[in-house]
Amino acid sequence: GPAFYYKKSNRMVWSIVDLTDWKLIGLVWQKNESKDFKLTENELQNEYFMSHFCEIDSDTSFGNWKLKFRIMGSDGMEVLDVKYKDKMVIKSTKIVDWHVSYLNKKEVGYSDAIGCPMFSAAAVVAFKGPEVEKINGANGSGYALVQDFRSPIWPAMCNYRYQNRLEFYDDGSFRIMGVNHGQGCNDSAVYKPIFRIDLDLGDGPELFSQWDGKSWKQWETEQWTDQNEGRFSPEGYWFRMTNEQGSGYYIVPDRGQYGKAGRGDAAFAYVSKFKKDVDEGTTDLPTIGDCCRYDYQQGPEQYIQPAEKLSREKLILWYVPRMYNDKRPGKEYCWSKMVADKGKLSVKTWPGSVGPMFVPIKK
Secondary structure, three states: OOEEEEOOOOEEEEEEEEOOOOEEEEEEEEEOOOOOOOOOOHHHHHHHHHHHOEOOOEEEEEOOEEEEEEEOOOEOEEEEEEEEOOEEEEEEEEEEEEEEEEOOOOOOEEEEOEEOOOOOOOOEEEEEEEEEEEEEEOOEEEEEEEEEEEOOOOOOOOOEEEEEEEEEEOOOOEEEEEEEEEEOOOOOEEEEEEEEEEEOOOOOOEEEEEEOOOOEEEOOEOEEEEHHHOOOOOOOOOEEEEEOOOOEEEEEOOOOOOHHHOOOOOOEEEEEEOOOOOOOOOOOOOOOOOOOOOOOOOOHHHHHOOOOEOOOOOEEEEEEOOEEOEOOOOOOEOEEEEEEEOOEEEEEEEOEEEOOEEEEOOO
16 A cells, blocks of 8 residues: 655655455554665666576575575575485475564555566565575574565665575575565564475475474374474474485474574464475465464465375475564664664664574484
């Protein structure tokens, strides 16, 4: 919906319109903390990006890792055919949507598609090309592949900035992440990125198990669960995904162990079987699910209803964290604003990150 700026009072009013019934269903006033913006040479930048990255597979490698990536029309950056020491690890992973809802505002929010800057359904578009960062931290050393997506005049109000970030470590572990810089339309937002993760554990069926407090319990049918009700192994593992020979990965959610960068995933997790004759995210997905719900009905549940058996199947993991923005001084999270620095305006941002870590199972 449209947003209107009232210069005299330095406030903005933003609205949500139901285009089905042509009704105004949400109206919120917010103090404007942004400054004036001017668009730069976006047209030239977008043309370069479209010709080099959009729907085009690119190869890259670092350390013992090799992979392909491409920017989708509305599914962000898809990373595919990932190999570690020449062994396949990931068939495909991407964030298909960002759902944004606002607390205390029933049925008010957005479904933000991220993707190519032109000729796409994306609301928040790619900004420059992917970048590779060297990692040296508490989780070990390795490399991160990062793609930035921004609204045209971010960080102005009702504008967003997201990132796909994948961290690949020298020991063979990896983390699939979504990063949110805010600011959005309000300081009571809940962000829910929709991850689709398709691991490659070799030929044959894949097995998915959950820690029940004492041992691993295998899932026999398609289903979902909530991290807030989960139990974790002494090592912090929530799930285990393997092939029949026992090779695979432990899956570790963010529970606050990453410091200021993450306040926990609070994720919904779903497992569906891969269906060759039905496209359930193999190609570019349109917006799925309801942006404004707070329960498990975020979109992936449609792929597990009615629930089918998981025996002798390839599996898809859907992962939907919940992030709560915060603009309290000293506690900012998923937030950004313009600040004066030596007489010049610059953007200060407090990003929040979510996403599971995958740890190789050592036999």
